[in-house]
Amino acid sequence: MNCREFEAHLGPYVDGELGVTETLTADTHRAECSRCANLARREHEFRQLLRHQPREAAPAEFRARLVTRLRREGRRSALRPWLVAPALAVAAALVIALVLPGLRPSSPLIGELVDKHIAYAQVERPAEFASGNRGEVEEWFIQRAGLRVIVPDYSPSGIRLVGARLADTHERKVAYLLYEKGTTLLSVFVIPLPGKDADLRGTRVAYRGHDYLTHEWKGYRTVSWSEGQAVFGLVSMLEYEALLECADRLRVERSSRTRL
Ligand SMILES: [Zn+2]
Structure with missing residues (x-):
């Protein structure tokens, strides 16, 4: 080996x-x-x-990790000065996530996806399979779990594929794609055959002829929708406009490949 x-x-x-x-x-x-x-x-x-991980990460531990992360980003920013602004934005959003009281997420599923995203954002190496190659990542899902996952290409928007992970939500395998724009993480969750657990709630938004649900939770923005036999969820600190664009591109890619 x-x-x-x-x-x-x-x-x-x-x-x-x-x-x-x-x-x-x-x-x-x-x-x-x-x-x-x-x-x-x-x-x-x-x-x-x-x-x-508890519903709310223990504040002291979370703060320690935040400091580590910021130091790391500080180092990166020193090398690449144009990343200073996004790093600061991430810091601000993380601090907000820390001090927000425990309101309720729009649905348990969205709450869980955001919690996973937060956990992934805290570790140095969040991808279980690290690869920037879409074909490799798709192949990994097939080998690892028999899942056919379409990995969209967001590189034209400067969003780089970092890798993938399999997670469990409601005792179901969830395919998780990790992207990065500068220092900001974007998680794309695909939940095959979600059943009725996946009741999605949020603010309904129409974008390029499709309906999405948006919801902000713990300082993160989420966009979710269901299509065919799967539920899709995007979690990030990126602006809604960017998230909706990513959602639309995933949809376009799926329908063009399904037709082949
Ligand atoms: Zn080795």
């Missing part, structure tokens, strides 16, 4: 879902490769964090 293969099996390995032979070869690689040993340790810690 090489580093690339190890990385592709990281999630199931950490979860103990690999077969005996695969687990042994992964163990062997991990023992020989400090980089992958680190990856496995961090992934394990992250999963613990997700599992134990």
Whole structure:
């Protein structure tokens, strides 16, 4: 097993879902490769964090992570001065997220997606499968969970694909795509066959002939809709206009590929 293969099996390995032979070869690689040993340790810690994350992250811990994140962004900004403004915007929005009282999200599902987005934003390496290649990410979902996920291309808007992750929501697998615009994260969630749990609520907004629900929660903007047999959700601090544009592009890409 090489580093690339190890990385592709990281999630199931950490979860103990690999077969005996695969687990042994992964163990062997991990023992020989400090980089992958680190990856496995961090992934394990992250999963613990997700599992134990309360509805509101403990303020002290959250603040500590925020400071780390800002320092990191400060360093990045020093290298790339034009990123200073977005970094500050993220800081402001995170602070707002910290002090907002616990109102209620529009629906439990949206609340959960925002919580996941917050958890991902706190870790150094939020993607389980890190790749900027759309084809690779689509293939990973098929191999990992038998899910056919369309990974939209947002690069014309300066939104870069970072990677993917599988998450659980209401005991269902959720495909999660992670993008970055500067230092601002964008999560795209795809929930196949959501059933009636996925009652989406929010402010109805029409954009390019389609209806979406928008909702702001803990300082994050969300855009959600259901189409075919899936529910889609976007979570970010980006402006609604950018999120709706991303939603529309995902829809266009899906319909053009379904027709092929
Ligand atoms: Zn390795």
